[in-house]
Amino acid sequence: MHPTQTGGRTRPGAGVSDSDRPRLARHVRLTFCRTRQRRILLHPETVVVLNDSGADILELCDGRRTVAEIVAELGARYQAVPDDEVRQFLSRLVARRCVELADG
Known part of the structure; x- marks a missing residue:
C-alpha cells in the first residue's frame, strides 16, 4: 500500500472492494x-x-460513498450496471494514481 497525504491509499494490482x-x-x-x-x-x-x-462513476467518487453505493446509485439511474466493470474501471484509475481508496 502507498499512503498519500490525504489519508487515502492506492493498491496497484489489487482489486477494489465493495466497502472501499x-x-x-x-x-x-x-x-x-x-x-x-x-x-x-x-x-x-x-x-x-x-x-x-x-x-x-467519477462524479460519485467523493470519499463518502462506498463502491457498492456507487454501483447502486448508477443502477437507480440506468437499467443495468455491471458492478465488475465499475470495479475494474476504478482499479485502473487507482493503478494510475488518479483515484485513492479509503477503507469502508
Whole structure:
C-alpha cells in the first residue's frame, strides 16, 4: 500500500472492494472541456477524455460513498450496471494514481 497525504491509499494490482470509498486524488480534477464537449480528468501532464459512463462513476467518487453505493446509485439511474466493470474501471484509475481508496 502507498499512503498519500490525504489519508487515502492506492493498491496497484489489487482489486477494489465493495466497502472501499474512492475519491479523486488531490492532484486530479474532473472538469468539462468546452473544446471537446466532453468531461475530462486532468492529471499533471495528462488529460484523460472520459466517456459518459466513466464521468458518471467519477462524479460519485467523493470519499463518502462506498463502491457498492456507487454501483447502486448508477443502477437507480440506468437499467443495468455491471458492478465488475465499475470495479475494474476504478482499479485502473487507482493503478494510475488518479483515484485513492479509503477503507469502508
